[in-house]
Amino acid sequence: MTLPNDTAQSPANATSPFLKIKDLVKKFGDTIALDHVSLSLDRGQKMAVIGPSAAGKSVLLKCLAGVYRADSGNVLIDGVNIAKSSDNNQENWADRIGMLFQQNALFDSLPIWQNVCFQLIENGTLGRKQAKDRAVELLGLVGLDADSALLHPSDLSGGMQKRVGIARAIANSPEILLLDNPTAGLDPVLSNHIENMIDTIARKQNTTVITVTNDMEIAQKRYDFLTMMHEGKVYWHGKRDEISAAQNDHLAQMLKGSAQGPISMRTRNRGQHLVA
Numbered sequence: 001m002t003l004p005n006d007t008a009q010s011p012a013n014a015t016s017p018f019l020k021i022k023d024l025v026k027k028f029g030d031t032i033a034l035d036h037v038s039l040s041l042d043r044g045q046k047m048a049v050i051g052p053s054a055a056g057k058s059v060l061l062k063c064l065a066g067v068y069r070a071d072s073g074n075v076l077i078d079g080v081n082i083a084k085s086s087d088n089n090q091e092n093w094a095d096r097i098g099m100l101f102q103q104n105a106l107f108d109s110l111p112i113w114q115n116v117c118f119q120l121i122e123n124g125t126l127g128r129k130q131a132k133d134r135a136v137e138l139l140g141l142v143g144l145d146a147d148s149a150l151l152h153p154s155d156l157s158g159g160m161q162k163r164v165g166i167a168r169a170i171a172n173s174p175e176i177l178l179l180d181n182p183t184a185g186l187d188p189v190l191s192n193h194i195e196n197m198i199d200t201i202a203r204k205q206n207t208t209v210i211t212v213t214n215d216m217e218i219a220q221k222r223y224d225f226l227t228m229m230h231e232g233k234v235y236w237h238g239k240r241d242e243i244s245a246a247q248n249d250h251l252a253q254m255l256k257g258s259a260q261g262p263i264s265m266r267t268r269n270r271g272q273h274l275v276a
């Protein structure tokens with residue numbers, strides 16, 4: 001580990017990374033959900049975000065997806081600052097990013113095909129017939145058969161709903177895919193299957209993937225970079241093989257420990273978050 005720093009290094013050490021998050025701050029009243037978060041990723045790179053409850057992981061994804069507007073800081077995609085964009089650019093931004101929400105956020109009253117192609121129908125990109133065909137194609141990619149297109153979310157198991165959420169997230173072939181706990185609550189076999197699927201889709205389209213996960217094993221096995229968050233800050237960030245045994249222990253302790261993180265972190269000065 002290096003000295004504490006308020007900005008994480010670019011994982012690729014590139015001068016102009018594809019995605020650059022700089023000093024992002026998001027507050028809800030007195031709660032500082034994001035506290036000067038800085039991260040960078042290149043096209044096609046995969047990063048897992050891990051950390052205890054209320055660390056700011058979901059808020060980070062939502063700020064990137066445009067669900068929340070950050071209070072300050074910048075998010076640059078290909079050099080364009082989307083955090084300060086005009087409404088036109090905001091639309092453009094939404095076209096470039098796909099997101100799976102933690103609770104899938106499917107519309108109960110709509111059939112699966114409309115859920116999958118919701119945005120494409122809403123923005124007029126596809127008519128209903130085309131949308132249905134596209135939904136069936138996308139459902140096939142996530143391992144669901146054509147018949148499921150006509151069902152409603154309540155007809156599906158949790159794992160199937162997760163797949164539908166992923167199909168919707170990739171419907172517009174996004175350059176950046178944000179996944180909030182894609183395997184939460186699933187058994188190890190299904191988790192593995194879904195992670196394989198994400199790998200395949202991302203590799204085909206050179207998609208940059210940021211996944212929030214509570215599964216340290218998945219994070220270390222499948223993601224190029226790991227970002228550990230705590231109390232809204234980046235506590236550790238680096239390549240997966242840069243984690244030392246001691247750090248690994250610490251990170252595992254943090255994931256398994258209380259919402260406040262491991263004891264050593266609770267007693268340390270809040271300013272001393274460590275960045276690899």
Ligand SMILES: Nc1ncnc2c1ncn2[C@@H]1O[C@H](COP(=O)(O)OP(=O)(O)OP(=O)(O)O)[C@@H](O)[C@H]1O
Pocket residue numbers: 028031032033051052053054055056057058059060
């Ligand atoms: N819409 C909101 N209004 C008020 N506070 C919020 C809102 N969204 C998030 N927060 C707060 O921001 C902090 C970070 O929340 P976030 O959902 O990012 O945590 P997380 O790391 O994803 O946790 P978990 O793993 O439990 O989902 C928490 O204290 C949370 O209560």
